[in-house]
Amino acid sequence: MRARGAGARRKPAAAPPGSGPAGRGRSVDRVGTVTTPTVSLSFDNGPTPGVTDRVLDVLARRGVPATFFVIGHKLVEPSGRAAALVERAVAEGHRVGGHTWSHTVPFGLLPDRAVDRELDDTRAAIERLGGDGLLFRPFGEGGAIDGRLMSPHGARRLRAGGYTCVLWTSVPGDWRDPTGWPQAALADVAGRDWSVLALHDLPVGAVDRLDEFLGRLQDLGADLRLDTPDECTPVRAGVPTSSYHLLGVC
Numbered sequence: 001m002r003a004r005g006a007g008a009r010r011k012p013a014a015a016p017p018g019s020g021p022a023g024r025g026r027s028v029d030r031v032g033t034v035t036t037p038t039v040s041l042s043f044d045n046g047p048t049p050g051v052t053d054r055v056l057d058v059l060a061r062r063g064v065p066a067t068f069f070v071i072g073h074k075l076v077e078p079s080g081r082a083a084a085l086v087e088r089a090v091a092e093g094h095r096v097g098g099h100t101w102s103h104t105v106p107f108g109l110l111p112d113r114a115v116d117r118e119l120d121d122t123r124a125a126i127e128r129l130g131g132d133g134l135l136f137r138p139f140g141e142g143g144a145i146d147g148r149l150m151s152p153h154g155a156r157r158l159r160a161g162g163y164t165c166v167l168w169t170s171v172p173g174d175w176r177d178p179t180g181w182p183q184a185a186l187a188d189v190a191g192r193d194w195s196v197l198a199l200h201d202l203p204v205g206a207v208d209r210l211d212e213f214l215g216r217l218q219d220l221g222a223d224l225r226l227d228t229p230d231e232c233t234p235v236r237a238g239v240p241t242s243s244y245h246l247l248g249v250c
């Protein structure tokens with residue numbers, strides 16, 4: 001079963017490990033701020049030995065699931081440490097999907113053959129490590145969702161290949177502001193009932209604030225879960241959703 005269409009997005013198919021009960025009510029205070037938000041955490045651009053391990057430690061301590069969108073070429077570095085982090089994340093109940101092979105040029109600016117390589121090589125590397133090769137987040141330079149994000153060919157490949165393409169609702173800029181990002185993230189979370197946060201497991205120091213941030217979310221009673229709403233999941237298992245237009249290829 002898959003949630004499709006705007007009317008179904010509050011009824012995700014499966015409650016992931018560590019999440020609260022599916023479909024529970026949201027409360028809204030008098031000024032319209034969401035007080036019991038749903039939050040899907042994601043970490044992009046890793047794995048990074050020495051950082052992703054710490055992210056996993058914090059998630060385990062807090063009992064929170066997350067999705068890691070990893071960069072393909074990092075999985076084949078000779079020490080094998082990045083690859084081992086993918087295996088650990090999967091073993092601990094997190095999702096691991098792809099975030100392009102090279103993370104250098106948005107698909108909207110790439111020739112079709114290069115898009116194919118970026119998708120296929122990343123999928124193969126992730127599947128070898130037990131991750132979900134059909135879970136994909138495109139590279140949007142600086143968090144931009146615009147016409148560069150995807151090409152018509154790339155979107156066709158996502159549909160034909162049965163991919164699930166996940167965007168984001170909040171990019172709190174943890175790599176730019178490793179100490180201030182939780183405040184920006186909490187403000188974003190307060191403004192909508194289901195946020196998909198794009199954080200980064202990069203060596204910038206932002207992970208130092210992760211435990212405290214998750215504590216704040218848990219104090220709010222946030223439902224921290226793995227799946228994502230249609231409004232930032234333009235393709236689900238190959239099927240376009242209500243947010244397909246965000247890919248800019250219609």
Ligand SMILES: [Zn+2]
Binds near residue numbers: 044045099103139140
């Ligand atoms: Zn990225």
